[in-house]
Amino acid sequence: MDAATTRRRRLRGAAWAHAVLAIGVLIFFLPIWITLVGSTHDTATIGRGDVPLLPGGEAIANYTAAWNAGGGRYRSAPAGLMLGNSLLMAVLIAGGKIAISLISAYAVVFFRFPGRMLAFWTIFLTLMLPVEVRIIPTFQVMVDLSLVNTMAGLTIPLIASATATLLFRQFFLTIPDEYVEAAKIDGAGPLRFFRDVVLPLSVTNIAALFVILFIYGWNQYLWPLLIVNDRGLETIVVGLAKMIGSGDTQNEWNVIMATAVLALVPPVFVVVAMQRWFVKGLTETEK
Incomplete structure (x- = not known):
């Protein structure tokens, strides 16, 4: 087999691989595109089931309404407030999980105790x-501690993480004994x-x-739905669910779609901003 034939086969294989990947990307991106486009049209257009594939001219009005007033059948809290609550909750959960897991894994690996x-x-x-x-015993504990409808009650039960403890323990076991x-x-x-020593070596793992x-904290639905009934602490995931009524004619789909797009921004920003650290933390093995 000559070099030209080998090269053609390699190019053909690469073309098929890229075609499959492109189709997969289109399949996953299409619902996001429809949501993005729907958030720029008025309620009547979407209510008729006539969702175009090109943006409309109501984007500013829809996003302003979603940010300042909310929408939907049950008039959810403003998206700006819900985004702030979700952002604070996600940061506290992620930071708390990492802090507690670092300490617990450090104790298990580097200390000898019965x-x-x-x-x-x-x-x-x-x-x-x-x-x-x-969830039921945890909720009872929060009631006994008077932490219902508080940010502490929203975040503290979700902070403990066996998964993060396990991952940090496995990483700490690879630290050479010579360092100790x-x-x-x-x-x-x-x-x-x-x-x-330990923290500087763990930076990429912490970032990942x-x-x-x-993302785990941002996507929480069941626990915030149970522990919070104060509109001032409503999160964006719960708020989106409450905005959707039982019938299509009762829904302000343009405002709902605008809120959904706003809900995508913080997690996408975190993933994009920390992508290099994320990949490095998952793949780096040398210390």
Whole structure:
């Protein structure tokens, strides 16, 4: 087989691969495009089922209405308020999960104490419990602590993370023992070793986990729906669900679509802004 034939086959294979990828991208992007275009038309156009594929001229009015007043059958909270609540909740959940997981994984890996592995496996076994199993007792605890309709009640039960603890533990186990011995020779205590050695080595892993946990916190629906009935603490995911009524004629689809587009902006921004760190944290193995 000559070089020209090999090259043609390689190009043909690459063309098929790119064609399949392009079709996949179009399939996933089409609903987003329809939502984006629908958010620029008036209610009557969408109500007739006549959603064009090109943007209209009502974008400013629709996005202004969604941001300042909300919409839908049940008149949800303004999108600006809900976005702020969701952003604060997602950041607190992601930051809290990372902080607690770092400390717990550090204790399990670098300290020797009775029941160390029992503590780790107890944390790990919580992965086996579905959210629905824990949600009623967790809600009762929040009621007893008077944390219903508070940001603390919205975020604290979601902060503990067995998954992040497991991932940090596996990463810490790859840190060479020579680093520990060198720190001891230099007189560094546990806190200094954690601050000066472990944390700098964990930056890319922290960044990757932050992206994953931020999306996790942003997409929360069941717990915010249960713990919050104050419109001032309503999150964007819950608000979007409340905006949709039982019949199409009752829905302000243009405002709903504008709110949905606004809800996409923060997570997309986080993923794009931290993409390099995210990929590096998932693929980097050398310390």
